[in-house]
Amino acid sequence: MLPLATYTSGKLVNMKQKIEKIKTLAKRTNGVFRTAELKSLGLTAYDIRKLFEKHIIERIKHGYYVLASTYEQRSDAEIIARLFPEGVLCMYTALFYHGYSDRTPLEWDIAISKDVSKSRFKLGYPYVQPYYMEDYLLSFGVTNAAYDDTILKIFNKDRLICECIFFESKIDRETYNKAIQGYVADPNKNIANLLEYAEKRRILKKVKDRIGIWL
Secondary structure, three states: OOOOEEEEOOEEEEHHHHHHHHHHHHHHOOOOEEHHHHHOOOOOHHHHHHHHHOOOEEEEEOOEEEEHHHHOOOOHHHHHHHHOOOOEEOHHHHHHHHOOOOOOOOOEEEEEEOOOOHHHHOOOOOOEEEEEEOHHHHOOOEEEEEEOOEEEEEEOHHHHHHHHHHOHHHOOHHHHHHHHHHHHHOOOOOHHHHHHHHHHOOOHHHHHHHHHOOO
């Protein structure tokens, strides 16, 4: 067990009280908290290392932690929502969610600003595949996806198909063809939206060529 009291910088620190503060912090941050947030509680780098060594907290990536007692209970979606709140689910992840693919994704495909630090995606788990793009491309054709109690941003069906056509060379042919056919057969598709998104993506002719033959 971690000692309830330890000395840091010559002052007696009640670690039990700090653990309670961490639990309160975890509730406020949806379970995932950063090193800076731990330090704001008065914890030093030494304290954090000891908490980690004693399995009070677990590291999910550099600078990000969760309480060890809730680590296995926390879903991947909860972690993704906390780490990438501005990200938008896309490609294989979104295809599976929208029912255009029956292949369970092996990683989380996330569209995100090209200006974010690439180090944010150096995760041991969950596995994330970023798709970098201009900020304005993350502002349209976006809706919400519900993963139990967690809400994540996701491209809607029309924007998703537009992205699949844009990234045609990066998606396997079988999944690509099923996605296009699934979209064409979808009674809830909105071709007007698709063409609007395609124009903003500067692939209007390509989208018309790929989708037009099926209509």
